[in-house]
Amino acid sequence: MFEADVFVIGGGPAGLAAAIAARRRGLSVIVGDGNTPPIDKACGEGLMPDSRRSAERIGVHIPRSLGFEYRGVRFHGEGRNVQADFPNGCGIGVRRTALHDLLIDTAMEAGVELRWGMPVSRMDRVKARWTVGADGTASRVRNEAGLGQTTSQSRRFARRKHFARAPWTDSMEIYWGNGCQIYATPVGGEEVCIALISREPGLRIDEAIERNFPELGDRLAGAPVSSAERGGVTVTRALRHVARGNVALIGDASGSVDAITGEGICLSFKQAAILADAMARGDLSIYDRAHPQLARKPHLMAKIMLMLDRSRVIRRMSLGAMSMQPWTFRTLLAVHVA
Numbered sequence: 380m381f382e383a384d385v386f387v388i389g390g391g392p393a394g395l396a397a398a399i400a401a402r403r404r405g406l407s408v409i410v411g412d413g414n415t416p417p418i419d420k421a422c423g424e425g426l427m428p429d430s431r432r433s434a435e436r437i438g439v440h441i442p443r444s445l446g447f448e449y450r451g452v453r454f455h456g457e458g459r460n461v462q463a464d465f466p467n468g469c470g471i472g473v474r475r476t477a478l479h480d481l482l483i484d485t486a487m488e489a490g491v492e493l494r495w496g497m498p499v500s501r502m503d504r505v506k507a508r509w510t511v512g513a514d515g516t517a518s519r520v521r522n523e524a525g526l527g528q529t530t531s532q533s534r535r536f537a538r539r540k541h542f543a544r545a546p547w548t549d550s551m552e553i554y555w556g557n558g559c560q561i562y563a564t565p566v567g568g569e570e571v572c573i574a575l576i577s578r579e580p581g582l583r584i585d586e587a588i589e590r591n592f593p594e595l596g597d598r599l600a601g602a603p604v605s606s607a608e609r610g611g612v613t614v615t616r617a618l619r620h621v622a623r624g625n626v627a628l629i630g631d632a633s634g635s636v637d638a639i640t641g642e643g644i645c646l647s648f649k650q651a652a653i654l655a656d657a658m659a660r661g662d663l664s665i666y667d668r669a670h671p672q673l674a675r676k677p678h679l680m681a682k683i684m685l686m687l688d689r690s691r692v693i694r695r696m697s698l699g700a701m702s703m704q705p706w707t708f709r710t711l712l713a714v715h716v717a
């Protein structure tokens with residue numbers, strides 16, 4: 380039994396962001412997580428410029444030295460290659476474990492009480508004014524609180540591993556293939572994160588590169604692998620409600636966008652600021668109403684990008700048009716991150 384204003388179930392990026400933001404509004408906060416740091420996860424590890432700004436707003440400063448700054452996005456596919464810079468600063472590639480450490484340090488400095496190795500199996504053991512479910516995509520809290528009703532849902536499969544080599548690019552790169560994409564994110568002066576997303580649960584990174592992306596294969600040839608390949612799923616899910624009674628959901632527990640958008644963590648930071656405000660004002664309906672608006676644009680961008688995934692004709696036409704009229708890609712990217 381724990382007592383605090385806020386009890387956060389799950390200490391991933393969303394749970395820690397919620398805890399930090401709530402603490403800054405003067406609420407006492409405990410975070411309980413079933414795992415023990417360092418907590419790693421399959422992730423593309425790219426934070427767009429708006430992610431960094433949203434982190435700053437809740438008091439999380441992501442220093443340049445934590446990863447590798449990149450200035451835009453490059454698409455490769457169908458024999459084309461298009462690049463655009465962000466209109467609003469740099470993104471940053473950061474190892475998942477490094478980001479987690481930074482969030483833990485910031486939470487501790489803010490006075491959050493952290494309990495690791497503590498899976499929460501029943502919400503009735505939590506005595507807090509507010510309970511926040513930040514327990515990820517397969518959230519138990521969501522089901523226990525009766526918030527599982529979705530308006531849409533789909534999923535794809537993911538893999539991720541790292542290669543120890545200097546980045547060859549100062550952009551985050553997305554390679555478009557048949558039924559799969561790989562994104563390459565520089566995460567340090569000598570390390571690149573490779574993340575695969577596909578509809579085939581068994582597809583491995585090496586096989587996908589060999590089948591679809593010889594150019595990427597050449598870049599990685601001979602580079603030592605610097606992390607174990609990790610699998611995961613990326614779910615697109617929108618919930619009817621994200622708050623009920625004294626329970627609110629945040630991060631992937633509260634619905635998620637396809638990983639291709641690179642917006643998951645950014646959304647968590649934005650949600651955390653609004654949730655903390657709602658809890659401080661004693662009214663979770665503020666958060667319940669604002670939540671779908673935050674996710675609207677990422678969902679729309681994901682739909683557009685998934686059209687490129689599903690149809691080779693659309694992919695060929697779109698990449699062709701973007702390479703001939705680079706302003707179209709610049710505009711899309713600006714809409715995505717601005």
Ligand SMILES: Cc1cc2nc3c(=O)[nH]c(=O)nc-3n(C[C@H](O)[C@H](O)[C@H](O)COP(=O)(O)OP(=O)(O)OC[C@H]3O[C@@H](n4cnc5c(N)ncnc54)[C@H](O)[C@@H]3O)c2cc1C
Nearest residue numbers: 389391392393413422423424425499515537630631643644
């Ligand atoms: C392949 C892939 C690539 C991605 N790439 C990017 C990217 O480049 N940029 C980006 O911004 N986003 C990206 N995302 C999305 C991003 O990873 C997620 O949005 C983010 O991890 C969500 O954080 P979270 O805290 O909600 O969930 P999680 O990171 O899943 O954390 C949930 C936490 O809850 C804990 N937990 C679960 N159940 C319990 C329980 N019962 N009791 C206590 N603790 C519990 C877990 O141990 C875990 O620590 C990607 C996702 C995937 C799958």
